[in-house]
Amino acid sequence: xxxxxxxxxxxxxxxxxxVGQKITDTTISLPKVLANISSQDFITKTKQRTITHFTxxxxxxxxxxxxxxxxxxxxxxxxxxxIEDKGTALDKHTHVILTFANQQQLRFIDSRGFGxxxxxxxxxxxxxxxLLLGPEPEQITFAYLKEKLTKRQTALKTLLLDQHxxxxxxxxxxxEICFRTQIRPTRRGDSLSDTELQRLLDTIPTVIQEFIQIxxxxxxxxxxxxxxxxxxxxxxxxxxxxxxxxxxxxxxxxGTRIGQRSSVFCEHCQK
DNA sequence: CCCTGCCTGCTG
DNA sequence: CAGCAGGCAGGG
Numbered sequence: 001x002x003x004x005x006x007x008x009x010x011x012x013x014x015x016x017x018x019v020g021q022k023i024t025d026t027t028i029s030l031p032k033v034l035a036n037i038s039s040q041d042f043i044t045k046t047k048q049r050t051i052t053h054f055t056x057x058x059x060x061x062x063x064x065x066x067x068x069x070x071x072x073x074x075x076x077x078x079x080x081x082x083i084e085d086k087g088t089a090l091d092k093h094t095h096v097i098l099t100f101a102n103q104q105q106l107r108f109i110d111s112r113g114f115g116x117x118x119x120x121x122x123x124x125x126x127x128x129x130x131l132l133l134g135p136e137p138e139q140i141t142f143a144y145l146k147e148k149l150t151k152r153q154t155a156l157k158t159l160l161l162d163q164h165x166x167x168x169x170x171x172x173x174x175x176e177i178c179f180r181t182q183i184r185p186t187r188r189g190d191s192l193s194d195t196e197l198q199r200l201l202d203t204i205p206t207v208i209q210e211f212i213q214i215x216x217x218x219x220x221x222x223x224x225x226x227x228x229x230x231x232x233x234x235x236x237x238x239x240x241x242x243x244x245x246x247x248x249x250x251x252x253x254x255g256t257r258i259g260q261r262s263s264v265f266c267e268h269c270q271k
Numbered sequence: 272c273c274c275t276g277c278c279t280g281c282t283g
Numbered sequence: 284c285a286g287c288a289g290g291c292a293g294g295g
Contacts, residue, residue, distance in 0.1 A: 003289060032277095059290080076290045078279080093279080112278040114290070129291085154272085163291085171289050239289080260274075262287080 002075045004059060004137070004168025005211035010081055011056045013222045014106070017083045018063070021100035022050045030095035033108070035116040036127065042119050045069065046098065058167030060130040068122030072130060073108070079115030080227040082107045083219075091226065109226065133167040138205040140166060145197050149189040156192065157185035158259040166204065171261050172239040177207050179238045184270045185263050186256070211235070238264040 002010070026046045028039040037045075046065070053064040061081075063071040073081070082091070086103045096108035096117060108115065118128045125131075135144070148165045149156070159165055160174040169177070178185040181199040183192070192200075217229050237247050242255035246266040254267045 006289080074290085076277090077288070078290095110278095111280065112288090114277060116291095161290090173289090259272095261289095 003170035007059050008212050009215040018054050023098050025099040027097040033095045035118045037119045057130045058133045072118040072128040074116050076114035078112045079110040134165045137208045152189035156187045175239045
């Protein structure tokens with residue numbers, strides 16, 4: 001569910017409440033969330049550790065601890081993080097709780113339970129998958145896009161969703177990027193012209209940065225909506241607007257499926 | 272490459 | 284009530 005802009009929102013909003021906090025107690029109520037460690041080991045190893053940094057790579061978040069161990073978090077479809085005072089009612093599907101010395105808690109809530117947490121000791125190799133990610137959207141170059149996209153017969157949308165090519169793009173922003181560049185999401189990578197590649201190069205970081213700004217909210221708004229204020233996003237041009245008029249030409253937006261994912265585009269504007 | 276499974280909750 | 288959901292790993 002959350003893509004790069006939403007994950008970045010979680011990070012920036014919660015950063016001041018997380019960095020510098022010492023973990024005094026850890027609770028795990030859904031052990032399968034922990035991908036590479038038992039609940040008991042995780043509880044033991046996190047106790048008395050202080051969080052020194054909170055970083056993002058693609059859709060992954062990392063809590064860095066003061067002994068150089070680190071915790072990697074991925075939200076998948078429905079995961080989110082909240083900060084709550086200890087003792088306040090738990091939301092349904094609260095699976096992990098880190099209690100801090102200041103009596104606040106970092107809580108992981110995930111209704112579908114697809115999200116994962118990994119724990120790695122200092123120097124241990126990170127097997128979460130984030131080492132295999134492609135560059136962040138703002139790091140891509142024309143040469144890189146040409147190399148990665150134009151050798152492939154696969155649909156552009158599927159390539160945009162491939163985290164090994166570019167990190168952080170999901171189903172919404174893949175559609176938004178295709179609309180903004182006026183390219184059909186079904187177009188094969190090897191059919192893309194240099195002009196279209198240049199449009200993708202310009203548009204991909206722009207769209208991602210735009211939505212990071214759009215989703216940035218004060219802590220109290222984030223808190224009230226459990227970190228899901230972005231769900232009522234009215235700034236999207238195509239995603240979730242099947243059948244509605246295209247903002248450019250008024251033609252009803254077309255819905256289809258590409259690589260098992262729902263997709264929306266304008267058959268008039270996108271070539 | 273395509274397909275399934277993982278889950279719960281919301282919408283039509 | 285079926286169908287679908289913003290993600291990804293694993294298997295064929």
